[in-house]
Amino acid sequence: MKTKKRKIIEIGWREYVSLPEFQIEHVKAKIDSGARTSALHAEEITPFDQDGISFVSFLIPFIGCEKGMRCSAKIVDRRPIKNTGGVAEERYIVKTPLILGNEHWPVEVSLTSRQSMRFPLIIGRTAIREKGFLLNPGRSYLSGRPGYISPQPE
Template sequence: MSLVGWRETVSLPELDVSNMSAKIDTGARTSAIHAEDQEIFDRDGLAWVRFRVPASRYHRNLYAEVPILDKRKIKNTSGLAESRIVVRTLLVMGGHHWHIDLSLANRENMGFDMILGRTAIRGRRIAVHPGRSFLASRKPDEILSRTDSLKSKDDHP
């Protein structure tokens, strides 16, 4: 059994997203990421979507193009159903990785650019500690400061 905190640092390498702080939300069924400028297009007869994850203090603007898995009615934080595009992508959290379904949502007024819902962790032998953070991963600040210190060491002979 793996123990994770109520927030963890995750990566979505197929979307070029690394070291994003995500809320582990067992109250949410579906995982979601903040995605702006969504544009559906055709590639080789399949529906794809391109979108932008806006810059935060931890990352630059991120752009992705991925096949659309589905369009689903998903309840937002107010409990109202809205139609969302859903994609499937690889999630990396700590030393673990697996594919998840991820809805593209407007999360600009939320505290986290991403939530990891219960279907993403179901069957993975994961328990969520509601009072602790970053049990399976480092804090994004620690990752940035470690990267910055490595860069500064490389800058000086």
């Protein structure tokens, strides 16, 4: 039985990515193999129920934009995640499509304040393992700008 060889895609320690469900065409993200879960900077994180389904509303602030982007997503989990200081904090987890280069796949993202961090988004090892990327820690922006896909109306 022949197995199909998977093309290895090399990525740098920082890349441009898109989160089309959140109307983010491109954002600088840190690829962090030390983090298990991806994390997105969000403010005003508020859970709510709609027709018996748990959602979370949150604000994604943008540099130069006074109001930011108000988003909501279905909660897929709530779990303790260690922050950069090693302290566990309870975070909401949402699932959203991510685009890196020409690759497009759903990833789990925790919502947290990353205001004091250099990158508003980190992509953890679970997300990069899904596509089998090869991380080159000495390079940056190897994938170029992502091929943004506009969300389709429901």
